Amino acid sequence: MTDAPAGRGEPVVVALDVGGTGMKCALVRPDGEVVHAERHPTGAERGPAAVVDTILDVAEGLAGKARADGLTPIACGIGVPGLVDDAAGVAVWSSNIGFRHVPLRDLTAARLGLPTALGHDVRVGGLAETRLGAGRDVGHVLFVAVGTGIAAAHVVGGSATAGAHGAAGELGHILVRPGGPRCGCGRPGCLEAVSSASAIGRRYTELARGALVTAAEVAARAAAGEELAGQVWQEAVDALADGLATAQALFDVETMVIGGGLARAGAQLFDPLRAALRERITFHREPRLVAAALGDEAGCLGAALLALDSLE
Amino acid sequence: MTDAPAGRGEPVVVALDVGGTGMKCALVRPDGEVVHAERHPTGAERGPAAVVDTILDVAEGLAGKARADGLTPIACGIGVPGLVDDAAGVAVWSSNIGFRHVPLRDLTAARLGLPTALGHDVRVGGLAETRLGAGRDVGHVLFVAVGTGIAAAHVVGGSATAGAHGAAGELGHILVRPGGPRCGCGRPGCLEAVSSASAIGRRYTELARGALVTAAEVAARAAAGEELAGQVWQEAVDALADGLATAQALFDVETMVIGGGLARAGAQLFDPLRAALRERITFHREPRLVAAALGDEAGCLGAALLALDSLE
Numbered sequence: 001m002t003d004a005p006a007g008r009g010e011p012v013v014v015a016l017d018v019g020g021t022g023m024k025c026a027l028v029r030p031d032g033e034v035v036h037a038e039r040h041p042t043g044a045e046r047g048p049a050a051v052v053d054t055i056l057d058v059a060e061g062l063a064g065k066a067r068a069d070g071l072t073p074i075a076c077g078i079g080v081p082g083l084v085d086d087a088a089g090v091a092v093w094s095s096n097i098g099f100r101h102v103p104l105r106d107l108t109a110a111r112l113g114l115p116t117a118l119g120h121d122v123r124v125g126g127l128a129e130t131r132l133g134a135g136r137d138v139g140h141v142l143f144v145a146v147g148t149g150i151a152a153a154h155v156v157g158g159s160a161t162a163g164a165h166g167a168a169g170e171l172g173h174i175l176v177r178p179g180g181p182r183c184g185c186g187r188p189g190c191l192e193a194v195s196s197a198s199a200i201g202r203r204y205t206e207l208a209r210g211a212l213v214t215a216a217e218v219a220a221r222a223a224a225g226e227e228l229a230g231q232v233w234q235e236a237v238d239a240l241a242d243g244l245a246t247a248q249a250l251f252d253v254e255t256m257v258i259g260g261g262l263a264r265a266g267a268q269l270f271d272p273l274r275a276a277l278r279e280r281i282t283f284h285r286e287p288r289l290v291a292a293a294l295g296d297e298a299g300c301l302g303a304a305l306l307a308l309d310s311l312e
Numbered sequence: 313m314t315d316a317p318a319g320r321g322e323p324v325v326v327a328l329d330v331g332g333t334g335m336k337c338a339l340v341r342p343d344g345e346v347v348h349a350e351r352h353p354t355g356a357e358r359g360p361a362a363v364v365d366t367i368l369d370v371a372e373g374l375a376g377k378a379r380a381d382g383l384t385p386i387a388c389g390i391g392v393p394g395l396v397d398d399a400a401g402v403a404v405w406s407s408n409i410g411f412r413h414v415p416l417r418d419l420t421a422a423r424l425g426l427p428t429a430l431g432h433d434v435r436v437g438g439l440a441e442t443r444l445g446a447g448r449d450v451g452h453v454l455f456v457a458v459g460t461g462i463a464a465a466h467v468v469g470g471s472a473t474a475g476a477h478g479a480a481g482e483l484g485h486i487l488v489r490p491g492g493p494r495c496g497c498g499r500p501g502c503l504e505a506v507s508s509a510s511a512i513g514r515r516y517t518e519l520a521r522g523a524l525v526t527a528a529e530v531a532a533r534a535a536a537g538e539e540l541a542g543q544v545w546q547e548a549v550d551a552l553a554d555g556l557a558t559a560q561a562l563f564d565v566e567t568m569v570i571g572g573g574l575a576r577a578g579a580q581l582f583d584p585l586r587a588a589l590r591e592r593i594t595f596h597r598e599p600r601l602v603a604a605a606l607g608d609e610a611g612c613l614g615a616a617l618l619a620l621d622s623l624e
Contacts, residue, residue, distance in 0.1 A: 083595070093595070140476035152562075161468070163564025164452035165597045173594070174558040177490065185594040246486040250464075250562055252475025282485070282497040283395070283405065285477045 009070040013307050014062045014114070017079045017121060017299030018055060020044055020096035020148075024296060025058055027066050027073075028304035032132045034297065036065065048098040055104070056111045063112050076108055076116040077124070077307030079299045084120040085166045086306075091118065092166055095184070117303070117310040122169065123160035124302030125294075126153025129257045130160075131305060133293035140253040143292070144171060146240070147260035149184075150192045154251050172196065176242045194239040197261045204232045219265045234272065241276030248277075248284055259292030266291070321382040325619050326374045326426070329391045329433060329611030330367060332356055332408035332460075336608060337370055339378050339385075340616035344444045346609065348377065360410040367416070368423045375424050388420055388428040389436070389619030391611045396432040397478045398618075403430065404478055407496070429615075429622040434481065435472035436614030437606075438465025441569045442472075443617060445605035452565040455604070456483060458552070459572035461496075462504045466563050484508065488554045506551040509573045516544045531577045546584065553588030560589075560596055571604030578603070 012035060017024040019042060027036040040058055042051055055078065063073040082094030089105025091097075105118040119127075126135075126143030135141035135155065143153045143160075150172030153160045161168050172192030173185050181199065183190035193199050197215035204218045205211070207228055213221075221229035244256060262269060274289050294301060324347060329336040331354060339348040352370055354363055367390065375385040394406025401417025417430040431439075438447075438455030447453035447467065455465045462484030465472045473480050484504030485497050493511065495502035505511050509527035516530045517523070519540055525533075533541035556568060574581060586601050606613060 168564040252480040
């Protein structure tokens with residue numbers, strides 16, 4: 001924790017969680033409290049250079065807002081999707097924004113004159129859930145975000161592992177159904193192609209031969225007793241349980257924190273998922289399966305935590 | 313590294329690698345050189361208590377042998393299979409030896425009067441390959457042992473990750489073929505049930521309706537052009553590539569070191585395995601795939617390294 005210089009305002013971190021469609025932005029106190037929040041469209045269709053400009057403008061605006069409110073911005077933290085080299089501060093690759101080797105940390109630090117940290121969106125989300133949310137006080141956590149895509153962060157002792165090239169935790173791209181539906185990455189049978197919210201909507205729509213339906217709508221129809229919706233939902237749950245069982249075999253965690261849009265289904269997801277995971281556990285210890293606690297603020301909070309860590 | 317007390321002999325570590333059928337034992341210098349090696353049958357059929365007695369007797373004998381040779385035993389390291397709680401020094405569970413919560417570290421330390429470390433056989437093997445063998449100078453390594461079973465050790469910065477309950481790295485028990493052959497663990501379709509040496513022998517024998525054939529014999533017949541053997545070999549290679557691709561998606565390593573009996577097939581394994589893995593890599597970086605360099609000495613060397621680490 002960093003104290004404000006004498007005679008200045010309370011310290012805050014400028015935090016941005018950059019997604020494919022929107023940016024969640026906040027001023028966060030070192031204790032994790034959000035003192036101001038705002039959202040902006042990412043505007044990815046304008047190309048990565050324009051997105052970088054927006055990120056820098058928004059970050060600068062937030063630092064200015066902090067000062068105007070009598071606060072002292074002490075650092076900036078940014079979470080972005082794709083492959084992220086945390087150590088070098090580079091957004092290496094992103095499918096939905098188009099980043100290719102963007103030195104976003106140094107660009108931001110230069111514009112703001114503040115120490116800046118760059119991290120992966122799901123890894124910083126996992127960091128926040130592990131330090132402030134559903135995985136608090138747990139040594140070995142797997143944070144799994146199930147939304148449009150599926151990705152995970154393995155957090156051990158409060159640090160998320162990035163891997164050798166910033167690409168660890170790609171749970172969405174493990175094989176669960178050989179010869180199954182083709183994934184956006186190009187391979188058939190990836191977990192993301194069966195159990196993500198978008199895959200659930202697509203699968204139901206395909207079988208019902210109707211208009212495109214969301215995963216939330218499939219969940220609602222399944223809850224109302226519609227057989228087809230129930231079947232599609234269970235298929236997704238079974239494949240997700242296969243993926244979590246594989247992750248447990250490799251990581252051996254105590255707790256799995258499930259976040260992202262699909263986790264909003266609550267007991268409708270967690271009850272059958274726990275049962276399916278239990279069926280698949282043989283000699284391993286069954287991990288505790290809990291819902292994420294921080295909602296879509298996790299990314300911003302985690303980006304702030306990463307920035308605070310980098311000050312130490 | 314630890315220096316010998318003044319006026320005494322060169323320091324050595326008493327190292328044991330306890331397997332289901334045999335124990336590899338050695339006196340190892342702090343620089344990794346083996347100055348004496350011996351083997352003993354494990355005698356697992358006598359039950360775990362008798363195996364523990366043998367381990368203690370053999371370790372004591374090695375310490376005595378060291379002293380008789382003018383060397384100074386400074387520590388003892390033991391690698392065992394199954395679930396191992398490294399931190400507590402307890403052999404928690406083993407299917408082939410029958411260990412159930414055996415405090416092997418403290419038992420050995422008490423008998424020998426030497427600081428003792430206990431580790432998992434594959435994790436200590438990975439430690440040795442990463443510090444002294446094929447994964448030297450690589451930050452992120454996955455060591456994969458493919459023999460009777462399949463298991464892996466994820467070694468980052470020279471340390472193997474054990475997980476929350478000493479059960480990380482169980483690559484043999486990830487799902488690769490839903491509805492496939494039943495694994496020893498009870499689940500159908502585990503990697504070990506398709507790609508281990510024992511699974512290859514079993515599968516060929518089943519299809520050929522003949523006498524039981526080993527994986528080495530299947531490899532030899534495939535090399536000689538026998539179609540059935542070639543098909544069984546390729547099926548195993550394909551499933552192994554699926555398993556390695558899943559591991560890469562989750563761990564993101566630079567190098568995968570393949571050891572165990574199957575790696576002795578050399579190019580007959582590595583050429584098609586590299587090709588199959590390359591086909592499966594989409595946006596991830598392809599890991600370097602290399603053969604283990606230390607052979608079956610890896611376990612002993614790793615147990616010694618673990619013991620030396622614990623002295624620090």
